[in-house]
Amino acid sequence: MLPTTVSSRIEPAELERAQRIVGSISRSFESKVVGQARLRETLLISLMTGGHVLLESVPGLAKTTAAQTLADSISALFHRIQCTPDLLPSDIVGTQIYDAAKGSFVTQLGPVHANIVLLDEINRSSAKTQSAMLEAMQERQTTIGGQVHPLPQPFMVMATQNPIEQEGTYQLPEAQMDRFMLKDVLDYPSPVEEAEVIRRIDAGVFLAGSTPHPVATLDEVRALQATARKVYLDPALVNYIVGLVYVTRHAGAYIDPKLAGLIEFGASPRASIAFTQTARALALLQGRDHVIPEDVKALAERVLRHRIILGFEAVAENIRVEKIIAAIVDSVQTP
Missing domain, CATH: 3.40.50.300 (P-loop containing nucleotide triphosphate hydrolases)
Structure with missing residues (x-):
């Protein structure tokens, strides 16, 4: 990277x-x-x-x-x-x-x-x-x-x-x-x-x-x-990104316990790095020289869907990782 x-x-x-x-x-x-x-x-x-x-x-x-x-x-x-x-x-x-x-x-x-x-x-x-x-x-x-x-x-x-x-x-x-x-x-x-x-x-x-x-x-x-x-990334947005990734590792304290129990492993620090880099690129694509929270939210599925590891219960209950990502995004306060 x-x-x-x-x-x-x-x-x-x-x-x-x-x-x-x-x-x-x-x-x-x-x-x-x-x-x-x-x-x-x-x-x-x-x-x-x-x-x-x-x-x-x-x-x-x-x-x-x-x-x-x-x-x-x-x-x-x-x-x-x-x-x-x-x-x-x-x-x-x-x-x-x-x-x-x-x-x-x-x-x-x-x-x-x-x-x-x-x-x-x-x-x-x-x-x-x-x-x-x-x-x-x-x-x-x-x-x-x-x-x-x-x-x-x-x-x-x-x-x-x-x-x-x-x-x-x-x-x-x-x-x-x-x-x-x-x-x-x-x-x-x-x-x-x-x-x-x-x-x-x-x-x-x-x-x-x-x-x-x-x-x-x-x-x-x-x-x-x-x-x-x-592209400018405000420190508050850096904390927001780190907060999203943190919740993937400690989901039980932030989202529905039933959904949290389906997560075996959360995202690595590569997710935070990917968020910062891709959010800057998305902001530039949209003609801005600064990142806004909506850039981070728009990338949440693409950054996290292959980094959140679900257990077999998720497959058995046909629960997609995107549903869990949406719950994680909703649980973190937008700056």
Whole structure:
């Protein structure tokens, strides 16, 4: 994750430039992806914070199209990795191969060496392969044959998992899920949006060669990240964020005891860090140079849903983690 330190205030010209960049990327995204405003916001927040995002949805909801379109919009190198049980760590990070002409081994970098990486159905890969990918996400480098290879900047991973099929899958350990800054759950499009998808297919919007022209450069994205780190976060909001995360660990004293009893483990300090970084990015997306409480509340589900560990009773009673998160948010006084 990128540091949360605020170095200086945002100048009006800098805020205007950030709005121009964000607006251009958003319009380019919407030219290919119908609806999915929440997904667009989540991806932009992740891009601006240097974090990674875990997406859960059934197939066919434009996750690959969204990642590819975002990469095309900012002149970024994009790689898609389809996870399977036989996928090896070297298939992701790279390996050394013998060059007979030179009589020596040469390094062949894997697909993780890109600006935006789509890790499709991450829960289909083995635990060893998952660990290799998550290590690259955390350290932002790979080690091949004893040599360190830094990953490009910006670098963002969008991992997906299908909640329907559990056959032949390997559930992500809780400690590894914690490394994703955000987790979002996508829903089906509305009838109007689905009809628009069909109209765009008939119009040839999704045909090969219809890639949108880049509307921002990687240098502009890096500048956008630097601007996001300068968004003002009042100390009262820092206490509010810490209070929300604290309640996840001591829920019995703050929310309905029945709901609190379903929580096995609360969120780690990574949740507080994620709140501060993503709230700043969301404020900038909305044209502000300061965070407001509504920014934090809007991100509560995406920051906490994969960090609050529920017991088997929650599954048995069909109680979703979002219900518990709502109760936690209601229990903490808004500054």
